[in-house]
Amino acid sequence: MEYRRLQMSKGGSFLISLPKEWVKSNGLQGGAVLKLTVSEGELRISADATGELEKGAxxxxxxxxxxxxxxxxxxxxxxxxxxxxxxxxxxxxxxxxxxxxxxxxxxxxxxxxxxxxxxxxxLLQPTSMPVLNTIRRAYSLAASMHRDAEEALLSQDSELASSVVRRDDEVDRLYFLIVRQLRLAIRNPTVAEKLGIRPSECLDMRMAAKYVETIADYAGAVASSVPKLGSGTDSELIDALVSLSKQAYGIHEKAASALFKKDLALADSVLEENKSLSQSLLSVNELLMTKQPRIAALLDSIAIYFYQIGAHGIDLAELVSGTPA
CATH class of the missing domain: 3.30.110 (Translation Initiation Factor IF3)
Structure with missing residues (x-):
């Protein structure tokens, strides 16, 4: 690490000298154009004046x-x-x-x-899709999977359940793209700028993407369980599961809205639902204790899937709570 003293010219401009070794190693001469990037209190100087190349290994x-x-x-x-x-x-x-x-x-x-x-x-340029837009698309798919998994459970629709499972692959594809974008953004401030994020936001964006991808995984798990239930499942139990599902959906819907709008007040309201979500799961478990062990075990798994979907919505809200509006 090297330290340089900032100087002021008579005209009021601020000046700083560059290390000779760096200038020579980059083949620079007087009059060369340098690129300056300001990020997180740092000033980066690049010998590549175009600075737009996004070459991967x-x-x-x-x-x-x-x-x-x-x-x-x-x-x-x-x-x-x-x-x-x-x-x-x-x-x-x-x-x-x-x-x-x-x-x-x-x-x-x-x-x-x-x-x-x-x-x-x-063949896809890393900056062609802003990260937040990609997360928004992934969330839209995950939310639709949740809605359809709930409907498949309520109507015992195996065909709809199968379509939910297939959609999980598309959410995974978007998640992998987001991870690729974020890793490039961490290494290259120019890429981060084009993606519409700051390097310091990359970790939170990665976590947000993972929570969304996991919501889709659990929705797929619910859908995969539907064909195993068979006809004639206790309507009281199904109603209790649907009620838990709707509560979980409301949580992650508000959390996602808070994330995209950076709405701290909305995020805080989601965090307050944690206790209520746990209580809803407990109520379903108490109802399941009165049923036959085989069907109770399968329905208990579905209840946990819905609970986890809501819990990951709360995790999303916690990310917003640490983000300045």
Missing amino acids: VSYIRQAEGLERQIRSNYLFGADTIIVELGKRLTPAVREEIKGAIQKLIGLEIVEEDRDTVTIQC
């Missing part, structure tokens, strides 16, 4: 084990190009695994393919 995968995980990991890290090169002919099974992996990640396409190598490229 080129990553190589040379191990067949855990191929899908490796592709996802490189995507999340921000790689623009991923080259699968295993040192031998790629079998049809490996090629299918690669195709299956990239279908779960937004923007990835196979751009080149031969006997021994597959080249994957991310």
Whole structure:
């Protein structure tokens, strides 16, 4: 670390000298244009005057084990190009695994393919979708999954339940895109600026995205349970579960609204519902104790899923409470 003294010219401008070694190593001369970025009380000076290049790394995968995980990991890290090169002919099974992996990640396409190598490229610019918009889209999907999972439970509609489960994959795709964007934003203030966030907000945005993705997971779990119930399930129990579901939905709906509007008062009102949500779960459990063990265990799982959905809504509200309006 180096310290420089700020100076003032006769005309009132402020001046600071640059380290000679840095100037020479970047091939700069008098009259060169530098880029200045102000962020979180810091002033960053870049020798790249255009400063707009958003190049990710080129990553190589040379191990067949855990191929899908490796592709996802490189995507999340921000790689623009991923080259699968295993040192031998790629079998049809490996090629299918690669195709299956990239279908779960937004923007990835196979751009080149031969006997021994597959080249994957991310064709989506990281700044083409502001992070908050992506989270908003993911939440919209998760909320619709919750509504439809509740309706499928109430009407015993297995077809609707299946559609909820399928939609979970799209929420996962959006979540992975958000993680990729946030990691790039942490490393590059220019990217953060274009995404409409400050580097200090990246952690909260990551947590918000995870809470939304988990809400979708639990909605999918409820939907997956619907075909197992069969017909003739006690209407009193179903009504109690639907009531818990509606309470949970109201919580995360208000929490998401508070997050997007940075409404601290609305977020605080959500936090006050924590005790009421727990009491609602307890009431359902007391009702389940009077029922047959097999059906009670399955309905208890559904009750916990709905409770967790509401609890993650409260987690969303806690993020807003720490965000200045």
